[in-house]
Amino acid sequence: MECHCQKGMHIFEDHFIPEIINPESGEVLPYGELGELVFTPATKEAMPLIRYRTRDLTRLHAEPCECGRTLVRMEKCVGRSDDMLIIRGVNVFPSQVESVLLEMSETRPHYLLVVDRENNLDTLEIRVEIEEQFFSDEVKELEGLRKRIKANIASTLGISATIRLVEPGTIERSMGKAQRVIDNRRRL
Amino acid sequence: MIIKQLSVFLENRTGRLTELTAILAANDINISAFSIADTADYGILRMIVGRPDAAAEILRKAGFAVKITDVVGMIIPHRPGGLHKALQLISDNNVAIDYMYAFASGDCKATVVIRAESLQKLIDVLQEHKMELLQEGDVYQV
Missing domain, CATH: 3.30.2130.10 (VC0802-like)
Incomplete structure (x- = not known):
């Protein structure tokens, strides 16, 4: 649960042992590092679990909170480990792309990531729908928008991506979990 | 003196322009002039049409991003x-x-x-x- 300081959720360590692991190797990571949250319930008797994998990606912080509680705190989840893509060795989450598009006033989070491999190098293309109210009939304006998206993506993800502007409504909407990624590398 | 021009965002995809002209033809909208500014991924179609406001509405309903420019x-x-x-x-x-x-x-x-x-x-x-x-x-x- 979260205290009034809003510095993350306190985890009741009397009952649960939280740990952060590397979702690939399973190795336990130190406090403060980003990885997958796993829980081991300490008091549950009927159905014991050991390092139950939540698939949530977050960080744990051990320093006592300003509210005085000494329980470990978890940050807001940045994504799900099963959504994670590794592109050119960098961990990329679709949720990061979503947050970039949400922060920009000219874009809405309708996007599709297309990952491919060319000449043994991973490539990332991000298709972003154009918003009619921000559609300009001048190439320089649209190219300016494309470059701004590209720059924001590069600073958030740490890798560069090709940005392709597409017509509104052409990216599939789904009611449940949206299909946001096409990874063509798996076919190779 | 100021003429309303219809600008449409078009993905660079075979047949996309034909889909647009089919809609205009079916709705009795005449095209007097047009040009396309093209980039690698998309084009911007600019047209002078007989009924710009009606054409914009019809194309919008068909899912195109449309803008009227003077x-x-x-x-x-x-x-x-x-x-x-x-x-x-x-x-x-x-x-x-x-x-x-x-x-x-x-x-x-x-x-x-x-x-x-x-x-x-x-x-x-x-x-x-x-x-x-x-x-x-x-x-x-x-």
Whole structure:
């Protein structure tokens, strides 16, 4: 649960042992590092679990909170480990792309990531729908928008991506979990 | 004097323009002039049509990103030097042109569609020098 300081959720360590692991190797990571949250319930008797994998990606912080509680705190989840893509060795989450598009006033989070491999190098293309109210009939304006998206993506993800502007409504909407990624590398 | 131009965002995909012209044809909308600014992934189609507001509404319903932009149509003689003389006048008066395209008709005249940073300034310059301007009635369908 979260205290009034809003510095993350306190985890009741009397009952649960939280740990952060590397979702690939399973190795336990130190406090403060980003990885997958796993829980081991300490008091549950009927159905014991050991390092139950939540698939949530977050960080744990051990320093006592300003509210005085000494329980470990978890940050807001940045994504799900099963959504994670590794592109050119960098961990990329679709949720990061979503947050970039949400922060920009000219874009809405309708996007599709297309990952491919060319000449043994991973490539990332991000298709972003154009918003009619921000559609300009001048190439320089649209190219300016494309470059701004590209720059924001590069600073958030740490890798560069090709940005392709597409017509509104052409990216599939789904009611449940949206299909946001096409990874063509798996076919190779 | 100011003509409404229809601008449409088009993905660079085989048949996409045909889908658009099919819609305009089915709705009895005439195209007087058009040009496409193309980039690697998409194009911007700019058209002068008979019923711009209706066309924008119809295309929007069909899922296109549409915008109406004000432009000026300048009528010049369809002969060597006709365009040059007009452009010289525009540049001498420091009017910056964003883009333009032209269509020539059989009656010894050509029409140049111009989008400029300051349309009013462009109109003032052209009128001052007695250049003929395209009127709404010349292109709009009744």
